[in-house]
Amino acid sequence: MTQINTLDPGASPLDYYGYELRRYRDAAGLTQRQLGDIVNYTGSMIGQIETARKLPTQDFSERADAALGTGGALSRLVELVMRSQLPGWFRQVAELQARAMEICSFEDHLIHGLLQTAGYARAVLGVLNQSNLEDRTAVRLARQSVFEKDESPVFWAILSEGTLYQEIGGRETMRGQLAHLLSFEQNPRINIQVLPFSAGAHAGMQGSFDVYRFSSDPTIVYTEGYGSGHPTANPDTVKDCSLRYDHLQAAALSLKDSAELMRRVMEERYGEPSDSVA
Known part of the structure; x- marks a missing residue:
């Protein structure tokens, strides 16, 4: 006591x-x-x-x-x-996500944290570090409360097709993750597109990035490295990344075709395991 x-x-x-x-x-x-x-x-x-x-x-x-x-x-x-409880370097970013009117994200290797399931987040956070894993997972998922606000941000997410095939956490976790992405199919404020392998060279080859837009504040571009985040309102960077995002959206599959691809990958790659024993 x-x-x-x-x-x-x-x-x-x-x-x-x-x-x-x-x-x-x-x-x-x-x-x-x-x-x-x-x-x-x-x-x-x-x-x-x-x-x-x-x-x-x-x-x-x-x-x-x-x-x-x-x-x-x-x-x-x-x-x-x-x-x-977020890492110090990420707290500003979480604040930006909470205040943004619109979030545009391109991810080339992971499902965005705002779209992750508990199982997927746990698998990502647990790589090389299992300490306080449940608490760290809960902290990450808590960021998704931005979508529960009365004026939640409009979220545009472009995922590289490779993120659908990178088996993180096992087949069951990936099936649940793709099902979670598909649950937003009828939500006009959360829009998910897939950049297919067939797009070839594309405007996002330098890496993942987010663009945060606000009702009155300057637009901010966010990129991330190992244990560090880099938000910037530099006009040239914002202009360049906004143009890149426009080109990525043009190269990505439509919302409908993206959902069909996610559904197909979920069933064909992560479908229910066979009951038969080899």
């Missing part, structure tokens, strides 16, 4: 969340175990969240808000908590 008593709410958003959770729980006259029984989590888990040793999830926050009558305070705070 010493850890709880000495928790500094000003140390980080995670510490502040834990401090507030304990304050609301105490005000309700509940023990950690009693609150855990109500929200279907263990008392130990409640204790770990209150001492900033475990990340809260959106699901937990919503249940705790309902149980403690907080008026949604914890649910509003959890987005800030998740963002604070």
Whole structure:
């Protein structure tokens, strides 16, 4: 209990969340175990969240808000908590994604993080580093809440055809990932195109990039390297990458044809395994 008593709410958003959770729980006259029984989590888990040793999830926050009558305070705070757990160099980018009116992305080797499933994200993040994998996966998926806002950004994603065939996490994970991409087929705000192998040399051969457009701020181009991100509002770079994106969209398959290709790859390459035993 010493850890709880000495928790500094000003140390980080995670510490502040834990401090507030304990304050609301105490005000309700509940023990950690009693609150855990109500929200279907263990008392130990409640204790770990209150001492900033475990990340809260959106699901937990919503249940705790309902149980403690907080008026949604914890649910509003959890987005800030998740963002604070991102690598320092990426936090500015997450902020840009949250504020953007339109996001245009080209990916030549991975499914974009805003479109990843839990299984796919876990496989990507787990390469060479298995530490705190579940928490890091939850943090990445939390970024997708930008699509749940009242004024969510319009998202255009162009994926190299190779991203459909790069088997990340195994066949079941890839099947689930492609099914997830197809779930946006009727969503006019999330548009996914595939740049086919047949396009040959193309305008994105220098690598993946994002273009963020805002209602009043300058457009920003974002590129990424090993452990570093590079956002820039340089007019020449923005002009060049915007032109490149226009050419990539022209070379990519239509939305309908892209969905048909994803569906075909999902069934033919990642279809349900045979029940027969060799």
